[in-house]
Amino acid sequence: MNNRLDNDDPIMLSALQHYSYCPRQCALIHVEQAFDENVHTMRGNAVHQRVDEPGFESFEGVRSEKALPVWSERLGLIGKCDVVEFYPDGRIYPVEYKHGKKRAKAHDDIQLAAQAICLEEMTGKPVTHGAIYHHTSRRRREVAITEALRRQVEETVAAVRALLASGTLPPPVNDARCKECSLKEICQPQALADKTHQHELLDELFNVDE
Template sequence: MTEADPIPLSALQHWAYCPRQCGLIHLEQAFADNIHTARGQAVHHMVDTPGYEIKSGVRVERALPLWSDRLGLIGKADLVEFHPDGTVFPVEFKHGAKRQKQHDDIQLAAQAMCLEDMLGRPVPKGAIFHASSHRRREVAITLELRQRVVETAEAIRAMLASGRLPPPVNDARCKECSMKDICQPEAIADHTRQRQQKQKHDLFNPGE
């Protein structure tokens, strides 16, 4: 993947969760599974097969391809509802219980913005479906979220253009990340800390 290619919608979610995770997956083409990714894949099997059905007058499209030439994004929506009154409502499936996660909301907002560009109509809301609790969390596609989508896409393009991996975060996010063994956040953080200590020592003790 290069900076000239359309950015996958999933990359926005990866970057918003952890820029280094995004770099490992989309710059270095590395990936590893753990229990969390396996659960996520199992949830997405429910909506991975393209098709549609009509429920109470609502057309429900599964695995709908999405793109935006304006934003340089490409991907698919797990599910999109087309209501009789013209409302378009994307739904992103996630494993886990109902709770707000900014990285999921950014991915959903990017889907809404792609739908707007494709259909020429506003998509002001969507939802995250949390599989563990079987509950939807409605998300307003605010101006702030839209700006985060644009800024995140620009950050990913800058990373791809530079060819450099972002540094590890080495915080609570790492515990659940399937890329932890590849990333080695503790080892890299220790090396960085040792280098900074040496630089400080050399600064205050020149000539030793």
């Protein structure tokens, strides 16, 4: 019996990270196929160059697979892990590479947990922990793949699938997230926010108190 949540085409693992960061960003990339470069994406691309080519390395009994394709039939996910470490004791440990300094980001954790879920389904072994490697700090931040985080993954999958099915573009948020977004010029959050504010002012102007 197939216990997949639905029969739609698989969605990219990266879409979960994009959605949890900003639903509008997710729609621009995965619905409208829009993408642009900024200093943050260029740094990210440079960081990923070392792990984008498939291959493996072994050190002290640990086998590291780079650019490993992964998928989940149950959740309908497909993508790849930057690095997956296979330990002699059977542990499986995904590592996601990010530029910037070591700091917790929920959208990165959701992406990593989704990778863990894919690896569990593919190997039949539990994946209890993984790590985000922060390139600027040259440090790993270990992430426990908790039940709460797994629920977040499933909720995000459902939200992304609904967004893709609707084909609609959510409104801009125009907050601190926009500063680092490569799609800021395409999204135009400030212009759209100003337009909304103008409509609010007009409504107040012609609002006559009884």
